[in-house]
Each structure stands twice: as structure tokens, then as C-alpha cells.
Amino acid sequence: MLTRNSEALDFLLTRRSRPAKTLKAPAPDRDELITLLTAAARTPDHGKLEPWRFIVLQDAALGRLATAAAARGEALGLDPETADKGRRQFADSHLCVAVVESPQDSPKIPAIEQTYSAGAVCLSLLNAALASGWGANWLTGWIAHDRPFVEQELGLSAAERIAGFIHLGTEGAAPPDRPRPDLATKASWVSA
Known part of the structure; x- marks a missing residue:
């Protein structure tokens, strides 16, 4: 017998990230x-490898990372607006969880499936926060992909990557909905 969780389905059909700013x-x-x-750790994970980890960033750590991001943006010669986006991710945040893709050696599980698992953790954390009444947003940006920054400032190994920075806080303003994909152009049905 089919058991429907209408509340959960309604949440998923109407969920909306809250802009980090x-x-x-x-x-x-x-x-x-x-x-x-x-909740986020209860994500699909082929082979039970747990190819991800969390770094919880708060208080002084966020300030330190904002300063480091500003310096890194300047060192890279980024235009001021782009550089400042990296800085603001940390300067404007009250709590941020860095979800780190941490691949595991496996003869059975391809690396791409481990990447998918890390992405699923990001979405699960985002949805858990929203379902709990918090505002939340999943960001990456140039700072997430800058190897010297993530290795020196966040302690990532050479094999690890940032899957996402999940920013959490109290919703300041309800965002308008945005256009959603047209399923008629995204879904194909195969019956034979």
C-alpha cells in the first residue's frame, strides 16, 4: 500500500532557497x-563510502575567511566586484557549513558517483534547514574553486573539493518565486 507524506511533498514542491545576503x-x-x-548525512551514498565531510564555520572563522578571500581576490587581480563576492560570502554570513567532497579510493564506486553524493549532501542540508524554518542558501563561486584558498584557509587536501558553502540564518525577506523548468521540454517518456 502506498503511504503518502503530503506535507513533505508539498514542501518539496514549494521549497525556495533564501538568498545568502x-x-x-x-x-x-x-x-x-x-x-x-x-539529516544531510542520510544521503544516497553508493558503497557507503561517505565521500564528504563538513567544516562548520562561525564567528571569528568567518571574519578570518572574509579577510583572506579579499586578499586572495586582490592577489589574483580579480575585478573588485568579483573579488568582493568571495569576501562577502563569509563577511555577511552568520553560520556557514562547507561541504567538502572527500573522495575515497574504491575499485567499485566511480569518482563521479562520489561527487553526486557530495552534491546530494548539499541539497539535503539545504532542504533540512528550510524544512526546519531557517533560511538557507547553497553557494560556490570563485572562492570555492581556488585551490590555494581552500587548501590554506580550510585545510582541504589536494584530492578534496568544495561541493558547496551552505549559509544558514534567519530569513530576512521572503524571496519571490523564480521561473521553473518546463517539464514538457525536460522529460521524455519511454514505454517500449
């Missing part, structure tokens, strides 16, 4: 965040 304090406390991380 509109999030304000307070953010989830440690106990609330543990619940959200627990």
Missing part, C-alpha cells in the same frame, strides 16, 4: 545544527 542572525545553534547535519 538576506540571511540574518540568529542562526541555528550547535544542537540544531547537529540535527540538520544528521
